[in-house]
Amino acid sequence: MWSEIEQRIGEALGRDFRAARPTPVSGGSINAAWRLESGDDAVFVKTNRSDALDMFEAEAEGLTAMADANGIRVPQVITHGLADGKSYIALEWIDLRGRGDWAGLGERLAQMHRQTADTHGWHRDNTIGSTPQPNRQDADWCRFFADQRLGFQLDLAAGGGGNRQLIDAGRRLQEQLPALFNGYRPVPSLLHGDLWSGNVAFDPAGNGVLFDPATHYGDRECDLAMSELFGRFPDPFYQAYASAWPVDPGYPVRRDLYQLYHVLNHGNLFGGGYFRQAEGMVGRLLAEI
Template sequence: MEHSSTLSAELAKALKTASGIDFSGAELRAIGGGCIHRALEVRAGGGRYFLKLNDASTLPMFEAEVDGLTALGACDAFRVPRSLAWGATEDEAFLLLEHIEMRPLADAGDGQRFAEALVELHRDSGEHFGWTRDNFIGANPQSNTQDDGWAHFFVNHRLIPQLKMARATGYAGAIGREADHLLERVPALFLDYRPRPSLLHGDLWNGNAAMDVQGRPVIFDPAVYRGDRDADLAMSELFGGFPSAFYATYRTAWPLAEGYEQRKTLYNLYHVLNHLNLFGRGYLGQAERMIRALYFELRR
C-alpha cells in the first residue's frame, strides 16, 4: 500500500459514503506506535478523526474491532472510541474512529480510576466463556467458540491454536512434549476455582490503556471475549506500565482467589506464544521457560 500525504480519491469517496463526511482535501498526520495497521489523525469537515488503514484483505480485522469496541462501550465503565465508519475499497480497508486526546497512565490517581473501571467491566458477566464471533489477537486469529467450561475453553481455543502455529513455523523441537503434558494438566488448576465469564478486553497491555484529558480511563484495540478476569490482570503485568495503585485498588474492590500467580503464568503463556508466532524467535526462550515452570508445578 502506498503511503501519501493525501487520501486517494477512491478512499475519500468510500469514507464519505460510509460516514457522510467530506474527506476531500483532508489534513493528515501519521501516528506511530502500531505494528499492524497504518494510523492517521485526520482533519476533515470541521472535525478530527482517527483513521486506520490496511490492505483490503484485512477488513475482517476492522469488523472484529468494531464489534469489540461496541461491546466495551456498552458497559460504560471506560471511555471507548466510537466507530464511525468502516469498509474497503479495491485496495484498502479502513476504520474511522472518534479521535480522543489521550495520555498514558501516570500516577496513583490514574491507577485507581482505571482499576475501578476495570472492576465494573469485569462484573459484566455472561452465561458462557468465549464470544459470539471469532476475532483477532494482534494479527493472529482468535477462536471464541462458546463453552461452558473455562479450562476446556482456554486449552482448546487459546493454547492449542498458538502451539499449532508455533510448531508449523518450525518450533516443534523446542515446544514439544512438555507442552502436551501441560495441556493435560491445566484442568487441575481449576478444581477449586470456578471463574465467572467476565467481559474482558482481551489484550490489556499498557499500550491499549490511557486516560483522556478529562481524566477518564480509556481502552481501545480490544480482543474481546468472556473469560476469567484474571486473564486481563495477568496481561497487564506482562509488559508492565500500570501504576501500583491500579493493582492495589482492584484487589481491594474485588480480591483475587488463591492461585493467581500460577494462573497468571498460564494466561500470559498465550500472549507470549502469540508474540512468538507474530514476531519470531526472540520470544521462544520465554515461552519454553513458562511451559517448563507450569509443567513441573502441575506434576507435583
C-alpha cells in the same frame, strides 16, 4: 479512497465531512493510521488490505461491546468498510496523554468485568495482534483455554519455529490443565483481551482509555495477567481493582499460564527468544502441577 471514506464518515456523523490531506499517525505495526480533520471534527482512521476487513469488523464490535458495558472509555466507532480496494475503520479521535487516574482505571476495569455471559468465548472469532483468535463458545473455561488458546498457539508453533521440547511439554500442560483450576471456576467476564500498556492511555481529563481490543468473554484474570507482562501497570491500578473485586488466591500461578498464551503468540509472530521464554514458563507450570 479518501473521498469515499470521507463520505462514509459524513454519513455516519450526519454532517458534511471534507478533510484536508490525511496526517499519518505513528505507533502501530499492523495497520496504517491517519488523522482526518474537517472543521472542528477530527477522526482516527486505520487502513489495511481488503482482506483485513474482518479484523476491523471484529474490532468495531469489540469496542461497541466494551462501550455498552459502561465501564472504561473506548473510542467511539464511527464507520468501517471497504474503499477503493482498502479496508478501513474510522474512530473517534481522542487526545491521549501519558498520565492519568490509574486507580480509577482499575475500578472501571472491575466494573467492565462484571459484564458477564453464559459461556466463554464470543459470537465471532477475532485476532490477537495479527494472529487469528478462535472464540468458539464453551461453558467450560478450562476446556476453552486448553483448546482455543494454549492448544491453538501450540499448533501454530509446531508448524513454525517451536522446538520439539517446547511442543511436547506444552501438550503435557494442555492435558493437565485442570490441576491449575482446583476449586476455581471463573465466570465469563467481558475482557479487553490484549490489555498491555501499549493499548492503554488517558484522555485530557485523566480518564483511562482502552483501544485495540481482542474482545471475548473469559476469566478476568486474563486481563490482569496481560497487564503485568510487557510493563506492569502502577500499583494503584491493582489495589483499586482488588478493592472493587478481590482476586482469587490462585491467581499468581494462573498468571503465568495466561501470560504464556501471549508469549507463544509473540513467538509465532516474531520467533527468537519468545519460544525460549515460553519453554521456561511451561516448565514452571508443570512443576506447580
